[in-house]
Amino acid sequence: MAFQLIFPNHRAKSKLAEKRPVDSGEMSSQVRLRLLPSARCFFDEPIQVKVAGLRSRQVVTMRARLTDEKGVVFSSSATYRADGSGEIDLKRDPSLSGSYVGVEPMGLLWSMRADTLHKSFKENISFNPHVVKFSVHEGEGRMLAEAANERLLIGDGVSLLPIKEGNIQGVLFTPPGEGPFPAVLDLSSFPSEKRASLLANKGFVVLAVAVMTDKPDNVKEMHLDHFKEAVDFLQQHPKVGSKGVGVISRSKAADIALSLAAYVPGVEATVWINGCSANTVIPLYYRKRQILTPLPLDLSKLIPAESGAFIIKDSFQNPLAEENKGSLIPIEQAKGRFLFVASEDDLHFDTKAYMEEMVERLKRHGKDNFESVCYPRAGHLLEPPYVPYCPSSVHGFAQQPVLWGGEPSSHAAAEVHLWKKIQEFFRTHLSCDATQVS
Template sequence: MVEVRVSPGRSLADRPVRVEVRGLRPAQLVTLWARLTDEQGEQFQARAFFRADPAGAVDPGRHPALGGSYSGVWPMGLFWFLRPDRPFRRLLKRDVAGSPFLVQLQVFDGAQLAVSPQGRPLACCQAERWYVGPGVRRVPVKEGRVRGALFLPPGAGPFPGVIDLFGGAGGLIEFRAGLLASRGFAVLALAFFAYDDLPRTMAQLDLSYFEEAAEMLLRHPQVRGPGLGVVGVSKGAEVALAMATFLPQVVATVWINGTASLHGNPLVYKDLLIPAIPYSIERVIFTELGAMDNLAVFDDPQDPAYSTSAIPTEKIRGKVLFVVGEADRSINSKLFAQLAMARMAPGSCRLLSYPGAGHLIEPPGSPLCSMSSIQGTPRPVLWGGEAQPHARAQEHSWQEIVRFLELHLGSVATVKL
């Protein structure tokens, strides 16, 4: 009897699992098929073709995929190379604390080339992929002006504190905060526009709002001070770099594919005003699929006319980890990382730069999203990246991000699922 198993069957989304098929004929050609339906009903699928070994087994961690959604030996290939059935869809967990993603795994005889597999599967099973570990609590935050969600590991703490920021689409995105809390951090997923009663659009970057959030987090009895960390991607990385520059509470910053100058929105803080470099939207390029390639929208930050828009990173006293996807089609993020680092003190920063990785570098449970629709844009946006190097970048960078935060914020207790 053919059997497919995934172990563990219940796991955190950033952790590896093992897929095994037993009971096949030696050298039998089979298709392993993974399917996931997100909370909005969108379908994501991956498949790979294998030949069973002499014992009638298939193990993607030992046996190379001959073709399909990927080729070669990728233990997590059926999870990392999921693709949407409809274009411009991003796999994004919204209900982080309430339910897992359910991945259906099926084995079919032969190479299934159709969009949907034909016939009955030889075997099937299900994997649960969670974004919070047991005992992690989600606490909605509505205190003063601050809006977001606080994720607390189990136990009394105190835990090292982290603020988690996403980008220009606004709203509140929580999946990374849930995974970091499962690693032992107290994480505030912070919204800064287009959420609850916050402004619908961002007219300016008011750094006092982020200072209020930092002070609120450090006052929490289960958060260990005196410093905290910030993780930001895209516009959130720009904000994170400004926080590291001007807020003494920020001692460890993870900057992922952002800028080192103010763009689109000026920064205001007390008596400080940093003007923004305007977007040159007339230079947007529409791809054959209709997505917007925004790379040329950013003017050269080295132009002397924009010198006053640079974030003065020489003022940073903490540590910064710069994470760059060299195939980023949204921002020339490597240039911005290099410009920021050139102003910083020796030993205060480190660069992780990944050829072939795109803009949305996320925890390794997230398949590449090279283009997607986002709130506030008339057409989908091109993010860039190639599936296999992007997957390697996510796996490596996530481990480095966690180590960086542990090193500079103190030891943590990992939650086991």
């Protein structure tokens, strides 16, 4: 049966819609800062920021501030000029200077930077919202108005359940209702559940599993069987109606996702984001034998940058070199569909070249089970939209800060486009059969 039942979490939406726009005039009796359509929304939803009650053509500074679960403060600021009526609308008006310039409706969010170097935003997955404080100031001085934006990662009715079963260690997110729902295995290189919780809000049963659950130095081999257990777990879940499972991944996790698609039955749709076409760093085993050798990482080839971070891209060997061909993942034997996503300014992997090589290989084998998208001026860390852009942070394997690449505005636009594309891809290729749900 064609899948038609996957929609955003309307129950959560309706509750959010009941919230009224915030009006804050406490700092000044005239100035009002409004967040539309609501001051409470999901993390991946845009808002419209408007200011009224200013003097005609008045120049003000707008700021945003957010504290993550580690206590790191992220902030941004931008200078705006009011129109003749004393109003500013970020959807219409350009920032003149500051963290970004030009018309960027969500610029105050994605341009937020950490107050210390080499930090990425760390989310705490809970039912409590992350609060972004927006404010309007006279120049750099007196606050004229402020408003709080409550950004939720989990909607009403979505359940969160830690899973420790066999070799599976992860977190299961289940939408409200009986289903049937399509199933997605969200693989991250290191523990992270933000993307999984947001997909569950859209009507997917999602199991978030980290590829690395120990320090990389302690991991001498990796077993695909452990991730097959996660695929089987999802297929047997009573609310799952899709005949196969989707897999979403990025970076090191992306080569595990390709390996699942190539070797494990039941993987119907694989999203590969800024990964490698080969198995990287750690040998991969399946059914008690080694199936892929590791593509080496040579940390002596790290290139230092002015910020104190390093460029790691040249530290990976060429997977097409004769001595590394045992690490190439045989995706040509996969039965499911692929969505390949490459950022052209990825400073971690030569992602575009890897993607082009995989596309050519599939074509040579007479395959057309793929689509690809390339984002100019975007960096390695493509996330769900409206997360603070991260230029550099500590690399899990190198244990040094590395540059991720990307021009912030283009990177943010890529995240908005990709997030919609991921959902469309899974809805198209993970058909649901109501008879499979008990």
